[in-house]
Amino acid sequence: MTPPIQPVDDQRIILHIGTGSFHRAHQAWYLHRLRESGDSRDRAWSIAAGNIRSDMNTTHEALAAQGGTYTLETVSPDGAREYESIRSIQRVLPWSPDHASLIEYGSSRACRIISFTVTESGYYLDNHDRLDVSHPDVAADLNGGCGTIYGVLAAILEARRRTDGGPVTLQCCDNLRHNGEKFRTGFAEFLTRRSLDALKQWVQTHTTTPSAMVDRITPRPTPDTCARVLAATGLDDRCPVMSESFAQWVIEDRFIADRPAWEKVGVELVDSVLPYEEAKIRVLNATHSCVAWAGMLVGLEYIHEGTRDAEIARFAHDYITQDVIPSLLPSPIDLSRYRDVVLDRFSNPYIRDTNERVAADGFTKLSGFVVPTLRDSFARGEVPAASAMLPALFLAFLTRWADGKLHIDYRDSLQDIAGIRAMLAAEDPVAAFCSDRRVWGGLTSDSRLIGAVRDAYGTVNRWLASRPETLRRVS
Structure with missing residues (x-):
């Protein structure tokens, strides 16, 4: 009672x-x-x-x-x-x-x-x-x-x-x-x-x-x-x-x-929460997912492990520095300092936040956390190579999960399992990946998006090939 x-x-x-x-x-x-x-x-x-x-x-x-x-x-x-x-x-x-x-x-x-x-x-x-x-x-x-x-x-x-x-x-x-x-x-x-x-x-x-x-x-x-x-x-x-x-x-x-x-x-x-939420969503939330997807790909269990990995940390740092900060200026927030605070928080080894938890619901997170920065970068006439790494990491994560190399029970509120497998089985998985309007909105099937993700996906696969010892940990 x-x-x-x-x-x-x-x-x-x-x-x-x-x-x-x-x-x-x-x-x-x-x-x-x-x-x-x-x-x-x-x-x-x-x-x-x-x-x-x-x-x-x-x-x-x-x-x-x-x-x-x-x-x-x-x-x-x-x-x-x-x-x-x-x-x-x-x-x-x-x-x-x-x-x-x-x-x-x-x-x-x-x-x-x-x-x-x-x-x-x-x-x-x-x-x-x-x-x-x-x-x-x-x-x-x-x-x-x-x-x-x-x-x-x-x-x-x-x-x-x-x-x-x-x-x-x-x-x-x-x-x-x-x-x-x-x-x-x-x-x-x-x-x-x-x-x-x-x-x-x-x-x-x-x-x-x-x-x-x-x-x-x-x-x-x-x-x-x-x-x-x-x-x-x-x-x-x-x-x-x-x-x-x-x-x-x-x-x-x-x-x-x-x-x-x-x-x-x-x-x-x-009066307005806009600059604070934009900084948080694009810097913290998107980077959280970046570290989780990359960490899962190389056999790491926790967020702090990926944040302390030099190459994964570089993916996160470059994404924020090269694409997010220019998209958010001017801002009442010291964005460079905020970036450093966020990455320091992610490196906390005592939180033991799992990559599997953060990696979930990736299509929704791409749509809300990453697409706005991609859109802003294209609007400035720039190729967002650093931001394109995030969807490329997620696509690689999905591919290895579907191949049985990541032993997790992945679920996504925006895309069912059958839809994910059909996308990955397409003749051109990158183009199929970039064709879901629920994720990409106005960038759906945009040649600039497909080109940037395709290039980044190649970079991700070359990175993974250079780390075979970690891949064996998740196979």
């Missing part, structure tokens, strides 16, 4: 949807810091957390058994570990197919913010950032279901509208460019297609959706995390989280119904 909702004056609730590791290492951690260091008003804020899907129930139930309290272990590049007992999640909402608890808390006047972490693919947007109505999950919700963020929020906000719950901020916390704007567009189309006209009008006038940039490397927890927490704290924590010591959160300050004083604990409240 979840505790009853108290009178509005006593508390301010953030309903968060998605209790995975990243939320608990990032947003919940920031609110915990504010509650611990602030005055009574700051301590009035708390999180009620639940999930749309049942696949997290084991962790979620462990969190509920601990009253929402869990341990966050952070580790710096020099190996310093710190342990915090995070207590900002005051209510762990039980999962049910009808999402009754989410609707109850989200429709309450005590709830001022509904935030969500559902991963990039959880927004079901096509290459033009329109709702992908052909996706089975979306189609089911358009027929009255409640299995996506759109269906769940429609149910929550309809209850809020009918009970006069008042305005509420919808806060996207996923790694998605222009996340608030894109979510709002997708949600509006969803409501239109569901013929929920009154709710759509209510959403337009009673909600805001500020965009945000989120950053903290948070690998999947392992049994080792539980053992370290027990040794360091004496707590037998069944749902701890481990992350790097670095954290960043930049939010557009457009909240319609009050917000925590996050600026007191290092959150950056800005």
Whole structure:
């Protein structure tokens, strides 16, 4: 049972949807810091957390058994570990197919913010950032279901509208460019297609959706995390989280119904998040994938191993320096320094973030993280040889995976296994690779793109041929 909702004056609730590791290492951690260091008003804020899907129930139930309290272990590049007992999640909402608890808390006047972490693919947007109505999950919700963020929020906000719950901020916390704007567009189309006209009008006038940039490397927890927490704290924590010591959160300050004083604990409240998210997505996220794909190809298990490999580090450094930085200037950020900070973070040997985790969902990552830099470089009249290495590394990764040389269970939300194998079996795999409009948008089948990727693919294969000793480790 979840505790009853108290009178509005006593508390301010953030309903968060998605209790995975990243939320608990990032947003919940920031609110915990504010509650611990602030005055009574700051301590009035708390999180009620639940999930749309049942696949997290084991962790979620462990969190509920601990009253929402869990341990966050952070580790710096020099190996310093710190342990915090995070207590900002005051209510762990039980999962049910009808999402009754989410609707109850989200429709309450005590709830001022509904935030969500559902991963990039959880927004079901096509290459033009329109709702992908052909996706089975979306189609089911358009027929009255409640299995996506759109269906769940429609149910929550309809209850809020009918009970006069008042305005509420919808806060996207996923790694998605222009996340608030894109979510709002997708949600509006969803409501239109569901013929929920009154709710759509209510959403337009009673909600805001500020965009945000989120950053903290948070690998999947392992049994080792539980053992370290027990040794360091004496707590037998069944749902701890481990992350790097670095954290960043930049939010557009457009909240319609009050917000925590996050600026007191290092959150950056800005007018526009655009330059921060562009730097993060193109420098950090794209480079993360670059290191993962390259590392997998030469038999490395962890991100830090690839970052410390001179040749892989050069791929990453050249991509940022030659193509990304020119595309982002002018910027309020010292981009060269940001590059160096990112690569230093990736080299942290204590995070043990796996290449397999980061390498997944590559088509989506190419589309969001890499294509914008390729497009900008071509627009400047340049051949983006350094950026073309990233799709070439991914294509080589797919080829070796399909040949059985990489023993992983690869999955991709944008392309099914049969489609990947058909692409690789084409007479010209590079041209077939560059022909998927969902990935390449306006660059689809562009001769400049095909030429750059073909040249880079040759470079990748020559690089791999020069390292036969590492290839044997994954064969």
